Amino acid sequence: MMKPITTALLASLTLAASAQAQVSPTPLSEHVGGRTVTGITMRPIPGAKPQPMRLYPGRSITPTQMVVSHTHQWPGIYTEATFDGTGLIVRLNDSVNILRLYIDDQPPVTLTKPGQIDYEVKELHPGAHRIRLEKITESQSDTAKFEGFYIVGQGHELDTPTRARQIEFIGDSFTVGYGNTSPKRECTTDEVWATTDTSQAFGPMTAKFYNADYQINAFSGRGVVRNYDGFAGDKLPTLHNYTLFDGKTEYKAEGWQPQIIVIGLGTNDFSTALKPDEKWKNREDLRADYRKTYVTFVKTLRTKNPTAQFILMASDQSDGEIRDQVLQVEKTLEAQGETKVDTIIFTGLDYAGCHAHPSVADDLKLKGLLMDYINARPELWQGK
Numbered sequence: 001m002m003k004p005i006t007t008a009l010l011a012s013l014t015l016a017a018s019a020q021a022q023v024s025p026t027p028l029s030e031h032v033g034g035r036t037v038t039g040i041t042m043r044p045i046p047g048a049k050p051q052p053m054r055l056y057p058g059r060s061i062t063p064t065q066m067v068v069s070h071t072h073q074w075p076g077i078y079t080e081a082t083f084d085g086t087g088l089i090v091r092l093n094d095s096v097n098i099l100r101l102y103i104d105d106q107p108p109v110t111l112t113k114p115g116q117i118d119y120e121v122k123e124l125h126p127g128a129h130r131i132r133l134e135k136i137t138e139s140q141s142d143t144a145k146f147e148g149f150y151i152v153g154q155g156h157e158l159d160t161p162t163r164a165r166q167i168e169f170i171g172d173s174f175t176v177g178y179g180n181t182s183p184k185r186e187c188t189t190d191e192v193w194a195t196t197d198t199s200q201a202f203g204p205m206t207a208k209f210y211n212a213d214y215q216i217n218a219f220s221g222r223g224v225v226r227n228y229d230g231f232a233g234d235k236l237p238t239l240h241n242y243t244l245f246d247g248k249t250e251y252k253a254e255g256w257q258p259q260i261i262v263i264g265l266g267t268n269d270f271s272t273a274l275k276p277d278e279k280w281k282n283r284e285d286l287r288a289d290y291r292k293t294y295v296t297f298v299k300t301l302r303t304k305n306p307t308a309q310f311i312l313m314a315s316d317q318s319d320g321e322i323r324d325q326v327l328q329v330e331k332t333l334e335a336q337g338e339t340k341v342d343t344i345i346f347t348g349l350d351y352a353g354c355h356a357h358p359s360v361a362d363d364l365k366l367k368g369l370l371m372d373y374i375n376a377r378p379e380l381w382q383g384k
Contacts, residue, residue: 027068027148028088028157033213034077035243035251036070041147043067043091067091069145072135073244075176075198076169076216079146080132085155088131090119094144100199102132120152128158136197138176138220143244165212165381166257169203170240171264171313173220177201179354180363187354195354202358202366203262209371210381215256219245223268224297225289230278236265237297253304259383261301262370264313265294266322287325294329298341307383310341311373313366315349344369 032038042064050060070079090101093116100108103121111119121131131149151157169175179187182195198204198216207214221228222236234247243251269290280286298310310333314326323345330343346369352359358366374380 027091027150028081028083029160030079030081030149031160031162032070032077032079032146034072034215035074035217036072036077036146037243037249039069039071040066041069041093041145043147067147069093069147071143071145071244073139073143074215074217075135075138076201076204076214076218077135077146078132079149080130081149081160082128082130082158083149083151083155084126084128084158085151085153086122086124086126087152087155088121088124088129089150089152090121090131090133091147091150092117092119092145093147096137096139096142096144097135098137098194100134100136102130102134104130122152130161134199136177136199137193138178138196138198140219140245163211163213165210165259166214167203167207167210167212167260167262168215168217168256168258169262169264170236171218171262172222172236172268173218174267174315174358175201175203175216175218175264176220177363178220178357180358180360182352182354182359185352185354185356192354197360200360200363202363202370205363205367206370206374209367210374215258218264221268223290224265225293226269226278226280226286228268229272230275235293237293237300240297258305258308259381260311260374261305261308262311262313263298266290266314266326267317270318270321270325287321290325291329291332294326295332295336298329298333298338299336302338308340309377309380310338311370312341312343314343314345316345316347342373344373 044062045065048063050062053059053061092114095113095115099111099114101111102108133146177196177198177200179192179195180200181197182191187195203216204214217240219236219239222233222239224237225235227233227235239245241250243249274280274283274286280289312326312330314322316323326343330341333341346366349358349362349365351357351362
């Protein structure tokens with residue numbers, strides 16, 4: 001569980017160029033939430049002067065150092081640390097996302113496509129501090145990197161927070177928070193990106209209420225067997241096997257054993273009409289394939305998560321087709337011996353977000369539904 005730390009006032013935040021910042025050679029230990037690939041990146045040493053090259057007179061090279069990097073692509077990634085000190089560097093290599101930086105309980109700082117920078121937090125009051133960085137946008141085509149927290153000046157790291165509770169959210173655009181902060185339904189591609197805030201989607205809000213670590217393994221437009229309007233591309237059960245969307249970086253669930261797994265899939269399978277060139281002859285063929293594949297997906301997840309509670313979520317849209325198919329999936333799983341699966345059907349949303357997606361107000365309603373279910377079953381957090 002995260003230890004409480006006395007809040008210190010944030011005096012100022014300054015964007016500093018690499019050459020202006022003095023960084024301690026040892027980065028802070030951080031707690032990373034979500035799927036990332038950890039590796040080593042070479043970066044210029046902050047403040048280091050170019051050095052002449054002996055073999056090439058008149059030429060110089062800037063000294064570099066190895067830094068630990070976390071490459072990510074799924075939504076909802078976050079990283080956090082605690083330290084005692086008055087200044088910190090947040091090292092980023094991200095030209096595709098909007099990020100939010102939290103220091104203690106102060107209002108967050110928003111970083112939009114910051115690129116390769118060292119972001120310096122300066123003039124903190126002496127004492128203990130919490131820092132947290134969250135990715136709030138969806139980046140389906142591009143990866144980005146977080147390259148560590150570094151103490152500036154005097155200070156030392158404190159214990160990295162750990163949590164006993166874990167919850168995983170698997171889904172599509174509803175789970176991503178697609179355009180959920182938009183004031184209108186009709187949006188351009190850029191407006192969808194700018195108004196998507198995964199941190200305000202129902203998953204992260206629910207997890208934070210319970211002080212649980214979480215993964216948001218969701219991808220807009222993807223379904224169980226059919227993507228939105230039948231477009232080509234991997235379906236969510238296939239994507240779920242990977243850390244990055246490259247079809248080869250397989251996910252290794254080290255230290256990840258969620259007590260609760262929430263799945264919301266089906267909107268993209270059923271919200272549009274079948275096209276003549278699709279593989280299903282009719283709607284019933286599609287439904288049968290959906291049910292069979294969904295059951296197999298849950299059973300595959302069960303082998304990896306033997307004590308988890310599954311919560312299947314479905315809307316009442318598409319004339320109840322999604323609801324009916326998900327309820328049949330639950331019924332089939334129970335008939336095959338599954339004892340820890342339930343379904344939550346949600347109705348009455350305003351769908352005021354981009355392209356008639358759930359709004360933040362809707363996300364709060366979905367959070368409430370999940371909390372009602374979980375609060376009535378506190379034993380779930382013990383894996384019972």
